[in-house]
Amino acid sequence: MTAFVGVWNAPTFVAGVDEAQLDAIRGLFAVWQAKYPRNLLRSQYRDMRVRIKPSGNIPAEAIARVEAVSEWPDKAVSALAERSVFEGFVSPGGMQDPFELAGILDANRFDLELPQAITSAYTHSCSFITTALGDVASGEPEVLIMARDALWSVARWDTRRRVVRDALTITDTDDHGQPTAMDAWFPDVILSLTRRPSGSWVAVSRPNTLNEVLVEPLMYDPQLGRPFGRSRISRAVMNITDRALLTIIRSELASDFYAAPRMYALGVAEDAFSRGKWQAAIDRWFAISKDEDGDTPTVGQFPQMTMQPLTDMYRTIATQFSGATGVPVSNLGIVTDNPPSAEALYADDRRIVNTARTQNRIMGGSLKRVGQRVVRLRDGRDVSDELSRLDTSWANPSFTSPSTSADALVKLSSVFPWLSESEVALEFAGFSHAEITRLLSDKRRAQGGSVLNQVLARQTPAVQSAVPDDVAG
Template sequence: MTQKDLLLQLLQRLNEPAAKYADLDRYYTGNQPLAFLSPEAKVALGNRFGLMASNIPRLAVTALAERLRISGFSDPAVWADWVRCDMDQLSGVAHREALLLGDSYVLVWTRPDGRPNVTVESAKQVAVLTDPGTRQIVAGLKRWESKPENCTHAVLYLPDRIVRLRAEQVGTVTATGFNVVGEIANPLGVVPVVNLRNTDRILGDRGGSEIDDLRPLVDALNKSLADMMVTSETCARPRRWSSGIELSEEPVLDENGDPVLDEDDQPVMTETNPFPESHKMMVSENENAKFGQLQAADLAGYEASVRVILGQIMAVSTLPAHYVGVFTDNPASADALRAAEASLTARAEARQQTFGRSWEQVAKLMIAVRDGRDPGLIDDIRVKWADAATRSVAQEADAVVKLYQAGLLPADYALGKLGYSDDEIAKVNAARPATMPAVA
């Protein structure tokens, strides 16, 4: 396959999900349009109704992402470069992007001083092609726009070379608009792009979003909340009625404030309520006049609807009740809260396994860049994750200390279980001879 054909395929792959990503972004930011509205309701509401959205999608993504914390690698030497590239903070961004869009990417290359440089990339700017047999990435592309220069840049990543391209206009999406402006050799022998794909299936060339199943349920929830707000507006000011009172007449005015005249040059009159809505008291001299107020609407039905929909949302997303604001009269105990989060914890641990292999590839590329080695010959490296479960510091420390005192855990591993990173463990070990007895 020629370089032009590769560029064409990668650009098509990059452009294909643009509409889907824009839709997912709207749900993540809570800016999706209100659904399940009849045409008559849309006309009646017009532009008088503000945005109404319960941002469950963002909660579903962040609730998982906050439990995906990398605490180290089996090779401690990787951690120094990892922190220097700010990946201890940016790895969470990669997780959120993958959980939302289905895919995110990591680029590994070299700095001018020869040390590895790692960057997190969005699926909106990066696309890759994989070998169906080996499932290895065989080509990658990053495209971005530069509005001050009024051009579009792209970089084509291949196993043997890196090609820089440029188009002299913003928004170029076809291969014919790009021209090669530079090319360098790729000494790694592999494409330096790693894909974090959010999927639990083998087949398929794209990951899935955590909010794909939530979107129709969130639309239903927002519709119920919108209906409740419209009804509450009426309940807050119940409708009043009166009988036995003559209506007032006022002339119809045109846009200039002048009375509108009929065919006989007489002003057109319209009947109006003698008691404007701003009047708090209604007075009539007519002895037959009667006043009353309509019964206020009951919102209990909307509350029941919201609870049913939230139940479905919790079942699909594994979010516990206290995450979505469903509380009981008696506060739950710490053990009950951890039990409620068991499904969410299991889901997070599954995502750790899914993303762990990708981060191990990133670590191998970092070592290959730093030491000038072949990534395929580097020994397996394992990523260390912080515990995905919610536990108090006292409970976790008590459990780890008991295991350490029983001789089942070494000191370094015990510190790792407590959430200490590799560099923090190294500092503890360096300080131990001066501040505490040596560990047996």
């Protein structure tokens, strides 16, 4: 879809929509239009497609000619997103995929869609996951799960019920960025709106059998006054990034002066620099004749400038960025002479690891409701006690070495011997769910072979005693 900042034309009349629904659609459209410029700005910062803000002591021409970019805004998002790794749905009893959702999730490429939705949530403060019955005849999954970007979606929150009250998702635009297709989500119906070439809108209605809005938000740091959270690319991040870009430009300009030291010459003739001052600065041999009074000219060099203050400034700005986002300074391209120890690396990651654990718990609640809706749409059932206990499993957001994990597991197993027989121990050791499944399968296969050997060993003497003596020879 085409990005555009301007005035959109909200639908004034939609065929097949009643007055209450039209009011809700126009209200949602107005909220989306108000939020769009700021969401677009955050996307531009993450993609580094922003104009550098001018500085009073740097010529505008220099800012325009020097290309300065920074990946720090992207680091603010990706450093946390890569620690939110969804591994699947589980039951309190430890059963993996208790409601056989793997087939539907695989048909919807959920392993590809969810990481993008999480990244989008950290970029814009939230993203949305919609569920609806799919058109199987046209090749869609039985239940269609779609991740929606907040740049092209909007929802309103029901504070009393703690759910989405209604939502609007824009699915297509024209070449000028004007929406041409939208889906409006209500508790009792889903409306697919299409704009005709004449500019009028028409809606196709689909019943919603669950009687709840089939839109679930994934939020970063939701608060009482901001139920849809806030962006990782905050005002502080954008301001710090602007100052980092200006420091890069200053360093680039200063490097030219550093490469060509400033010289001075006193008492020289007017034609001493007939070839040009730059040529005189780079010549290996340089001769200056005496002046008209016969005095020898004085040639000297101004004290050479140093790049160290700019380097220190850049390091200071990186430290401020790390404080604002929790991203370790070492991930921002700041190299130290002495590599940190494993304990120091763990301490640096502690804040972002804690943030990831909190976020996984928050998003886990949203994904739990998504899983419940998929089961209810597929099976046509209500929320049972077993379905209400559906839970989510996430990979450990803390990056630890295998030797450290193994040592900790040995110490825990000595205190809790039964821990070594649990799947949690394998998760603690760093194995993925796919690897745990294979390991347990191999274990059951080996145990089955061992039991068979024991049975055969017990039966062998009886078989031998049944054999006649004359046959034994």
